[in-house]
Amino acid sequence: MLALKSVTQSYLPTPEIQRIFGIFHRMVNDCIDIGLSYNVTALKRLSTLSWPQRSKYECPSYYKACAVSRASGILAARKKSLIRGKSTKNPYSLKPQITACRGFKINDGVLRIPVGKGDFQYILLTKHMVCVLSDPTLTVRSFTLTPSSLSLCISREVAQIECTDTIGVDRNLRNLTVGNRDRVTQYNLSEGVRIAEMTRDVVRSFKRNDFRIRKKIASKYGRRRRNRIEHLLHNTTKRIVSEALQSKHAIVLENIEGIQGLYRRGNGQGPRFRDRMNRWNFHEAQRQLEYKARWVGLPVIHLSRTQTRGTSKTCPQCGERLQEDRKIVRKLWCQKCSVMMDRDVVAAVNISRHGRLRFDRSRAQDGLEGRAVEAVRGNPTPTVILRVDALKSRNRLSTEDLAEPEP
Numbered sequence: 001m002l003a004l005k006s007v008t009q010s011y012l013p014t015p016e017i018q019r020i021f022g023i024f025h026r027m028v029n030d031c032i033d034i035g036l037s038y039n040v041t042a043l044k045r046l047s048t049l050s051w052p053q054r055s056k057y058e059c060p061s062y063y064k065a066c067a068v069s070r071a072s073g074i075l076a077a078r079k080k081s082l083i084r085g086k087s088t089k090n091p092y093s094l095k096p097q098i099t100a101c102r103g104f105k106i107n108d109g110v111l112r113i114p115v116g117k118g119d120f121q122y123i124l125l126t127k128h129m130v131c132v133l134s135d136p137t138l139t140v141r142s143f144t145l146t147p148s149s150l151s152l153c154i155s156r157e158v159a160q161i162e163c164t165d166t167i168g169v170d171r172n173l174r175n176l177t178v179g180n181r182d183r184v185t186q187y188n189l190s191e192g193v194r195i196a197e198m199t200r201d202v203v204r205s206f207k208r209n210d211f212r213i214r215k216k217i218a219s220k221y222g223r224r225r226r227n228r229i230e231h232l233l234h235n236t237t238k239r240i241v242s243e244a245l246q247s248k249h250a251i252v253l254e255n256i257e258g259i260q261g262l263y264r265r266g267n268g269q270g271p272r273f274r275d276r277m278n279r280w281n282f283h284e285a286q287r288q289l290e291y292k293a294r295w296v297g298l299p300v301i302h303l304s305r306t307q308t309r310g311t312s313k314t315c316p317q318c319g320e321r322l323q324e325d326r327k328i329v330r331k332l333w334c335q336k337c338s339v340m341m342d343r344d345v346v347a348a349v350n351i352s353r354h355g356r357l358r359f360d361r362s363r364a365q366d367g368l369e370g371r372a373v374e375a376v377r378g379n380p381t382p383t384v385i386l387r388v389d390a391l392k393s394r395n396r397l398s399t400e401d402l403a404e405p406e407p
Ligand SMILES: [Zn+2]
Pocket: 315, 316, 317, 318, 319, 320, 334, 335, 336, 337, 338
């Protein structure tokens, strides 16, 4: 299968590149106007309709072709929103950007892009970029330039790995819990919550009575927050994927779309709690896991919403509905097995089991041996012991806290 990824570096645009920014921007917006007036989103039709307009611009034809593709993407996103019943503004390309999939060349650590007839601009690639591109199995598919960054889209053909078991990933605000019946690991992400809360307090403390300056500084802090939290997540997802690759486990993801609908005004939750939950970027972990797993050839199994339902409320050992413990946070009690369990561990084990069922079913269809392990009443499985993210000892939770049989 084909795996895609991108690498980014920063650079300084020359006046020539800035001129192309302007042309590309105008071309995209012309195409959007034409698409709106003819009610067209399809790339081919839009390309034919907008050609008389695009052909007037003075720039290499690679950009003319990519401008219409970008416009078609923007129009398609608008159409999707309209179908879902969301109101949209008239679309418009705001940010200066150039994308092209042809016409560029990489040689000796320098990217050469065309800006006119026989006229080229050269961008020096960083050491990291050259190191990534040195892999001979890679293909560079396109480049994207913004006023501050250069990003190359790279692809490679990978063979899918035959997995023996599955691991479930339970995404929570303060941790990622990963594992199956045999072993569960919890990766602590409370640092991300702390960063988000601190950023909010810092931005709130700005007293300067100048809207423009305040906005500028606030957006700087917002960028910093995003970068720091993403860095934390990248480290975690990288380790999850490499461990899954080592033990040949397919990754199972739950479907928690629409979770933020649970934290609206009037739901009986405090403003601080709602603020925290609505700030949480639950999709980012999924995005990173998906592309990183694909890059190494690990299969990712997506559970449906029905399969996700109740994963943190069902006992992984007997299938009973678990009782919430009012006194201890995130602990659940199974009456039948007399076991106190951690909510996140329960979810991870249940998710991995649901994935395993799907996995076995598809293997059975392929004629391979399949062994379904559904938690039914009276089907004993050993108690899972949580292995907490070992490297971060200061964030370590004691294992006795989690998944410990009641004496
Ligand atoms: Zn039980």
